[in-house]
Amino acid sequence: MDILRKLFPKPRRSTPASAEASVTAPLTDQQISAIMKDTSSHFEMKQLVVGAGQSIGKQREHNEDSLLALTSTISGNSGNVPFGLYIVADGMGGHQYGEVASNAAVRIMAGFILRKLHAYLYSVPSQPMQESLQEVIQSSVVEAHRFVQSEAPGGGTTVTAALVLGEQITLAHVGDSRAYSIYPDGRVEPITRDHSLVKRLEELGHLNRDEAANFPHRNVLIRAVGQGDVIEPDVVTIPFPQPGYLMICSDGLWGVVNDKDIYRAVADAHSLPRACQNLVEAANAAGGPDNISVVLVQLIG
Amino acid sequence: MDGVGFLPINYRWVLIIAVLVHLICLFWGKYSSLNVQSYFNLQNPYWQTIIVRPVQRGQEIKLDTKNITGPISTGDDSASRQQLQPGQTLVDRYNIQAVIGIGGMGSVYRARDLHFPNVVKLVAVKEMINLAPDPLIRQTIVQNFEREANLLATLDHASIPRIYDYFSVDNKSYLVLEFVHGKDLEAVINDTPGFLPEHQIINWAIQLCDVLSFLHAHKPDPIIFRDMKPSNVMIDHNGDVILVDFGIAKTFQTGQKGTMIGTEGYSPPEQYRGEATQLADIYSLGATLHHALTRRDPRLEPPFSFAERPVRRINAAVSSEFEAVINTSLMYNPAERFPSTDAMKDALMAVARKTGALSRIAPAMTAKINAIKPLWSFKCEDEIRGSALLYQGAIYIGCYDNNLYALSAADGEFQWKYPTDGGIVSRPAVYDGNLFFGSEDQRLHVVSTRSGKVVWTYFTEGKIRSSPRIAEGHAFIGSDDQTLHAVNLNSGRASWKFVTDDPIHSTPHVANELVYVGTEGGMMHAIDFRGGLKWRFQAKRAITSSPITNKQALFFASVDGTLYALDAKNGWAIWRFRLDKGSVSSPALAEEFLFIGAADGCIYCVDVRSSKEIWRFRTDNQVSSSPTIYKDSLYCGSVDGFLYCLEYRSGRLRWKFQSEGPITGSPLVFDDIVYIGSADHQVYALFA
Structure with a gap:
């Protein structure tokens, strides 16, 4: 549903007369100034900047979320390679190994990916590697899956991981944590599709949006790392939103703070760590029913 | 589209019966036979314990039946009052051309999709007028409509029309579907x-x-x-x-229990x-x-x-x-x-x-x-392995008989030919009224389209099988002398040469201020406009395929049996897609789909973002030809002698045309006409 919404954005409400007259979608002054503001701050070197935030929330006794943020900048006459790895994992509620699973997943994946990329990023001469980024990130999820199965049996975790290299994001996604593109004009667009029962029912047309919002089993996943025999993450590569932000968060954030408030919290902050803290506070202000994790990344220059 | 059936019948009472027919259908919320539990009945104990409450349609909300159905039974006047007029444009995109049917809830229109300004892409736009006075009910109706549209969008079958889009404007919702030429x-x-x-x-x-x-x-x-x-x-x-008609109209009548008549x-x-x-x-x-x-x-x-x-x-x-x-x-x-x-x-x-x-x-x-009869055909003296170019009403195509032919695009009439001293297996390029093409006589020839006379030639030290790419005041062309030549269009001299380790058959591609070219040794090079190497990528075998780019990535195939997507700016592999055999075909892009042929005889369609296979179409011999996308069709030749026309979204065969020899060149489509050469020595023009 979200993907469809993204593909077919709701049209502006307009009278037929104006629809006939205008061909290009006009922007409001506010939108234009938001875009202008962002492009006016110019940086000569491309680089990633990041902020992260986490909170146990108001109602849980354990933190079952894990996150990882790693940013690397190499620039010189061999070129400029912004590299970043950002992962949010949400251990499955009620499982005794929930926190073990999410923690293991982010470390195993990061270790696996860094070992693969190390020789190509951090040695001389540098050259592109043969294995594709999608294959590497896919394998890292399989690796984490195997580890959770053997070391934390019964445990499970969501994983939403973004590998940024240059101006592309390669995402691997399992479960109901989410990645979003946030644009200066106020659009907050989900990149991932939840692997949850409620989403599935919604996509199949069994639930409408109101029914989904009140669905009693909103936290039931139909795919999770560590659960089931085979793991098949969704893997896509998309351009980094420029200007804009990449946000990865657990359902402790997106479940209680709406898109508008997410945008507000990001736009009003003067730095990304502050923006993340604002988001965490907004989720706690809304009751903080679950652990909250958020990573915000911007590609500047 | 599906309202067409009402058209030939002029009697008003038939329309009323039709309305009643729709009303009867209310009872049956479309998916009442669901067994919700069946699909998460997987091996995982985690969700086996869950009980899902049944979702019963049309029971949560009591509709004011009279207010909704009232205007419908006098359907023709309310519908016509609100009917869109030809020339009107919906959401800045769908230009209404005509009413092709009137259904119970609104009209069906033929419209042109303005997102394709250079071609006429027709769609059917089905309108549903939402007359519920209560805003909550109105909203629910729209949600039901969207949920139905979402389900329909997932159905992929040759006998089910494709859903392109849906949206709501004021009190109307619209579904944009494949326009079917035909009648019910x-x-x-x-x-x-x-x-x-x-x-x-x-x-x-x-x-x-x-x-x-x-x-x-x-x-x-x-x-x-x-x-x-x-x-x-x-x-x-x-x-x-x-x-057609998957009950979209019916979801608009949710909850009208007790109106079952007729x-x-x-x-x-x-x-x-x-x-x-x-x-x-x-x-x-x-x-x-x-x-x-x-x-x-x-x-x-x-x-x-x-x-x-x-x-x-x-x-x-x-x-x-x-x-x-x-x-x-x-x-x-x-x-x-x-x-x-x-x-x-x-x-x-x-x-x-x-x-x-x-x-x-x-x-x-x-x-x-x-x-399928060709519009015209023209016979040369040897095999045609290259591809045609169309410029100002003429077709230019090289042949293995060493000549470059100029033919009238309208009737295939011979205009002139220009002889070289070697076979021509590439596609010519045109700039400022001059044709550029390489020949196995080692030269890049520049010939006036008007006179068919030589303007200048440029010598390389090997046979030329690469096609020229013209950009930034230069013709970029590869040669068997293992060199990429950047030839200045004004002086006819090389501005620079980039020497590789192997012959170049791949056609250079220019984007992101870089020139991309593959070699028979399997190396993909990205070279800047000064002739300096930016990055390179080693495939396992030859890259004869010519690369293309979108905003994100560079796509090409290799004889090693892999379709590659590399980050166009730094050469990192984004994904690799396994073909069953090697490929010398060049990929084509449309929407989020990438198309390519391979020696395993298949034409593949792959999702650009996720590298998942969407479909493959099997021909009877290897596919060296490169696919061409035109409107919603894909055209591609095969060594089995056929030119195939497939629906590019589904891979379904529309038609095929048999030539007398293998087709290795790539089709050219312009103005609904396909031009293709075959090893049977002929150039064909066919209706697309």
Whole structure:
């Protein structure tokens, strides 16, 4: 549903007369100034900047979320390679190994990916590697899956991981944590599709949006790392939103703070760590029913 | 599109019956047969314990029936009052051309998609007017509509129209679908004097069984079509069936319980009790076939009276075997009908074999292949392995007989030829009225399109099989001398040369201020405009395929059997897609799809973002030709001698044309005409 919404954005409400007259979608002054503001701050070197935030929330006794943020900048006459790895994992509620699973997943994946990329990023001469980024990130999820199965049996975790290299994001996604593109004009667009029962029912047309919002089993996943025999993450590569932000968060954030408030919290902050803290506070202000994790990344220059 | 069936009938009462028919359908929320638990009945104990509350449609909200249905029963005037006029544009995108049908909830229009400014892409826009006065109800109606549209968008079958888009504007919702050229079966029956031939109807019946089986086999839950009748079956210009109207209109009438009046001649008895299973679709298909064979409209007959008018009593030409199949499908008791549409199809196939209808179906299809006559053809003196260029009404194409030919695009008339001293296997480029092309005589030739006379030539030290790429005041071209030449268009001299380790057959691509070129040694190079290497990437075998880019990535195939997507700026591999064999074909892009041929004989369609295979189409020999996308079709040649035209979203065959030799060049399509050369020495122009 979200993907469809993204593909077919709701049209502006307009009278037929104006629809006939205008061909290009006009922007409001506010939108234009938001875009202008962002492009006016110019940086000569491309680089990633990041902020992260986490909170146990108001109602849980354990933190079952894990996150990882790693940013690397190499620039010189061999070129400029912004590299970043950002992962949010949400251990499955009620499982005794929930926190073990999410923690293991982010470390195993990061270790696996860094070992693969190390020789190509951090040695001389540098050259592109043969294995594709999608294959590497896919394998890292399989690796984490195997580890959770053997070391934390019964445990499970969501994983939403973004590998940024240059101006592309390669995402691997399992479960109901989410990645979003946030644009200066106020659009907050989900990149991932939840692997949850409620989403599935919604996509199949069994639930409408109101029914989904009140669905009693909103936290039931139909795919999770560590659960089931085979793991098949969704893997896509998309351009980094420029200007804009990449946000990865657990359902402790997106479940209680709406898109508008997410945008507000990001736009009003003067730095990304502050923006993340604002988001965490907004989720706690809304009751903080679950652990909250958020990573915000911007590609500047 | 599906409203077309109402058009030929001018009587107002028929329209009213149609409205009543829609009302009857209210009862059956489309997916009441769901077994929600079935699809998460996986091996995982985690979700086996969950009980899902059944979602009952049309029960949460009580609608004010009168206010909604009131204007509908006087449907024609309210609909026409709100009807869009030709020339009006919806959401800045769909330019309304004509009303092609009037349905219960609004009109169906033919529209042009303005997002394709250079071609005329027609779509059907189905309108649903939402007259509920209560904003909450209105919102619910729109949500129901969107949920239905979402489900439809996931159905991928040759006999189901594609959904392109949906949106709501004010009190109207719109569904944008594939425009089907053709007419509905009801119109076909009414417009045909006498009876339609049995083999024709068996052919359609088999196709309808196929599409119903597809719906019934839908996972996780079967879809029951519920509304099989002649006016919901379109016959397209190829004579194939397309099932239309998936009850979008019906979701707009959710909750109108108790308005069940009238008789719907195609529905089985149990549907009036609110039951709908696949056996209901079998009954309705039987009723549809009965109508088609007898020309007796069941809506004008007493309900469930098919047994009183056996097919052969009205149309004696029908075989008794076919009549028996129809009788079985029309049994009053569902248990006595065919257990599935697959079983019904088997019975139809058996009839077709016995009566010889099958053999009549097959030749009809071959006839379709042979029916494609070239607009014109032109014979050269040797094989054509390269591709054509169109410039100012003329076709330019090189041949293995060493000549470059200029032909009139309109009729294929010979204009001039220019001789070189070697075979020409590439595609010419044009700049400022001059043609640029390489030849196996080692030269880049520049020839005036007007006179066919040489302007200048440029020597390399090897045969040229690469096509020139013109950008930034230069012609970039590779040669067997292992060098990429950047030739200044004004001076005819090299600005720089980039030396690689292997011959270059791949055509350079220019984007992101870089020149991309592959070599027979398997190296992809990215070279800046000063001739300096930016990055390179090693494939396992030759890169003969010519790269292309989108905003994100560089795409090309290799003889190593891999389709690569590299980050165009730094050469990192984003994904690799395994082909069954190597490929020298060059990829083509449309929307989020990438298309390529391979030596395994397949044409592949791959999702650009996720590298998942969408479809593959198998030809009878290797595909060295590169696909060309035009409108919603893909054109590609094969060494089996055929030029294939496929629907690019589904990979479904539209038509194929047989030449007398392998086709290795790439089709050129312009103004609805395809130009292609073949190893049979001929250039063909065909209607796209």
